[in-house]
Amino acid sequence: MVSFLPLSRAVAENLHDGDAVAFEGFTHLIPTAAAHEAIRQGFSELTLIRMTPDIIYDQMIGMGMARKIIFSYLGNPGVGLLRRARDAIENGFPRRIEIEEHSHAGMANAYAAGAAGLPCAVFRGYRGAGLAAVNPNIRSVTCPFTGEVLAAVPAIRPDVTFIHAQKADRKGNVLVEGIIGIQKEAILAAKRAVVTVEEVVDNFDDFHPNLTVLPSWTIAAIAVVPGGSHPSYTHGYYIRDNAAYLEWDEIAADRDRFQDWMRRNVLEGRADDFAVRVKHLRTAA
Template identity: 75%
Template sequence: MAKFQPLADAVRDNLNDGDVVAFEGFTHLIPHAAAHEAIRQGRKGLTVIRMTPDLIYDQLIGMGMVKKMIFSYAGNPGVGLLRRMRDAVENGWPQPLELEEHSHAAMANAYEAGAAGLPCAVFRGYRGAELAQVNHNVRSVTCPFTGEVLAAVPAVRPDVAFIHAQKADRKGNVLIEGILGVQKEAVLAAKRSVVTVEEVVEDLDAHPNACLLPNWTVGSICQVPGGAHPSYAHGYYGRDNAYYIAWDKIAADRETFSSWMEENVLNAGPEVFADRVGKLRSAA
């Protein structure tokens, strides 16, 4: 049953050194505030999972928190590289980073398998692709009914999943509107889960079938207005494109990156997200 907590308490209770963790979101509702709290708490030795790791994973990697990343695309959307990720892979700064790369189809199926409690995902994929030559977790199985050779990958089963959503009611039911990625599957696949939301309301004001995560599926809920910034939250605020463009230069230099993280993450709490979104709205 969902427990309402301040973000710092939820991260402290659910994320441990060495955990396998997913910070999931797709285009919008990316849980930046939750990732920043994990950075403030200095977690180490993490294996991070995400279909589309972007800025928050660049920040986690640059802060020396990540030993391995399991993913299907990595980049600063619309801008280019993840520079802290590249520095870790090419130069081992601040520490070496192990990569396990998959296709989007593989990751989506792996999350669904994890949510269903299955050991692996079986699907049509990787035909003619060479990724299996460098990823030992891409394998094949033969269908016992048709003889067709299919791709197989391990199920994704995080220790903890973090997502952001628009609303939760006071019973702990969670509503997500707009584009969906694998947020539901990530929560269902994980041993523990933390959902940050824009607001807590008396009633979701939605059809029961629109409630993406009923309260019995969720571990902790934290009210963090603006918690997806600089990504957008459908119905609440838009994407901060200037932030993404600026990040490329910030992340390109180690000292600039470290100074920015000190000022904007280590010495700043979740309340800054609401302030940033307020400024974004004022400028619109």
């Protein structure tokens, strides 16, 4: 049965050193507050999984938490590099990390296979691409019916997945509005799932029935964290903080400045700080 918990407890009870963990979100609904809580609790030896790692993974890598990353795009969206990730990959600072790069199609299919309980994903992909030469987990299989050679990748089955969403009802069902990425599949593929939400409502009776709803039985814990996606946006609640992404490029470029920013804004911060950060970005629901 899903539990409503403070974020610190939800993270402590579901994330462990050495876990394979996905903090999933696409364009908006990026679970920043959950990632910051994981940083405060100091987890280590993590395998970080995400289709589009952005600044929260830059922060976690820069804090030495990651052993490996599995991804299909690595960058500060709309700006450029993830400088802490690049420093780790190229210079081993603060530690060397293993990388496993896929295409978006490869990652999406791998999550879907994990959600379906399958050992691998089989799909058309990687033709003419060089990723298979550097990623031994990209292989090929021959269709037993047509003889067509297809791509195959291992299913993604995180130990725990974190996402952010707009609403949960009091029974623990979760509603997602706006652009949908791979969050639903990432939840279903995981052994445990934690969702941060903007608010809890009595029920979903007043919402369109085709909105994405994750039933309560797919979720281990829900934490109410208004603003918990900042600096990304949450559709219907607040807009993207573009200035924060631009600022991050300068912060992450310097090791000492990065550490000072992390100390002041994350290590000494709290989950309820997020509501303050998005106050000027609020939009009509």
